[in-house]
Amino acid sequence: MGAKPLNRPIVAAAATGGGYLEVASDGGVFAFGGAPYDGSMGGKPLHRPIIGAAAVAGGYYLLGSDGGVFTFGTAPFYGTAPGPPLAGTTIVLDPGHDGGNGADPAYINQPIWNGVEEEACDTVGAETAGGYPENLFNWNVAQYLRADLVAQGARVILTRDSNTGVGPCVNERAAIGNEAEADAAVSIHADGGPVSGRGFAVLTPVADGINNAVVPASDQLGTALRDAFVARTGMPTSTYDGVDGLQPRSDLGGLNLTTVPKVLIECANMANATDASLLVQPAWQQQAAAAIAAGLSSYLGG
Ligand code: ZN
Numbered sequence: 017m018g019a020k021p022l023n024r025p026i027v028a029a030a031a032t033g034g035g036y037l038e039v040a041s042d043g044g045v046f047a048f049g050g051a052p053y054d055g056s057m058g059g060k061p062l063h064r065p066i067i068g069a070a071a072v073a074g075g076y077y078l079l080g081s082d083g084g085v086f087t088f089g090t091a092p093f094y095g096t097a098p099g100p101p102l103a104g105t106t107i108v109l110d111p112g113h114d115g116g117n118g119a120d121p122a123y124i125n126q127p128i129w130n131g132v133e134e135e136a137c138d139t140v141g142a143e144t145a146g147g148y149p150e151n152l153f154n155w156n157v158a159q160y161l162r163a164d165l166v167a168q169g170a171r172v173i174l175t176r177d178s179n180t181g182v183g184p185c186v187n188e189r190a191a192i193g194n195e196a197e198a199d200a201a202v203s204i205h206a207d208g209g210p211v212s213g214r215g216f217a218v219l220t221p222v223a224d225g226i227n228n229a230v231v232p233a234s235d236q237l238g239t240a241l242r243d244a245f246v247a248r249t250g251m252p253t254s255t256y257d258g259v260d261g262l263q264p265r266s267d268l269g270g271l272n273l274t275t276v277p278k279v280l281i282e283c284a285n286m287a288n289a290t291d292a293s294l295l296v297q298p299a300w301q302q303q304a305a306a307a308i309a310a311g312l313s314s315y316l317g318g
Pocket of ligand 1: 141150
């Protein structure tokens with residue numbers, strides 16, 4: 017494919033029928049010489065990259081990084097080897113805020129463009145009445161979640177590497193997911209809502225021009241997370257935010273600027289005594305992480 021524009025790298029080739037096939041990581045197939053073209057995965061949703069190809073009389077195979085096999089022409093299907101369910105996926109986890117944000121108001125309050133309007137770089141986040149900070153909850157859940165996802169074969173990238181730093185700003189957090197071309201990105205938060213209000217909510221993007229292409233996928237991701245969180249954590253859907261645990265938001269840089277499927281989950285209401293009694297417990301934090309992992313796995317088809 018020399019000199020022709022390609023969106024994805026060529027990752028495999030196979031000789032067949034007096035010619036050859038070149039195969040791109042997104043499943044695109046290019047036939048040369050007498051090689052027959054029997055179709056491709058181009059334009060079809062693939063959560064795992066194609067990493068190999070093989071030709072037989074009458075057709076060919078494309079091999080996914082998770083061991084999935086796609087057959088074309090009359091190539092017979094004989095089964096696949098079981099692989100880690102999330103192999104080949106890239107997931108960005110964005111633990112909201114940072115433990116050092118309160119120490120650097122000039123940095124945190126600087127205005128950034130959030131795709132629609134100006135917004136503060138970040139905030140210090142919420143806390144429980146007992147003083148347990150949201151940044152620590154978010155960080156702990158992200159650590160448990162990263163371990164869960166890595167064990168399932170995913171490549172996981174966090175938007176910050178400690179809970180003692182400052183930032184990054186919300187626009188940079190979105191850029192990290194975009195640059196990684198993540199299959200899914202999740203911002204992890206806990207809310208500072210009304211004292212009498214309970215529960216969790218998944219915040220989803222609203223089309224703003226920048227994120228248009230990923231709004232439908234983000235909605236699917238949000239629904240999968242909502243269902244898993246209901247099933248696995250005992251936390252009710254929010255009594256004060258959204259409908260059935262889902263709330264589209266047009267005012268958040270992290271969702272406005274995303275070009276990959278992304279949602280933000282407010283795992284609980286830190287201001288509510290019942291929610292707070294749960295969310296400070298490591299066991300519940302692990303449960304929340306397992307629920308988000310299950311939602312991601314469901315969305316990614318793992
Ligand atoms: Zn937050």
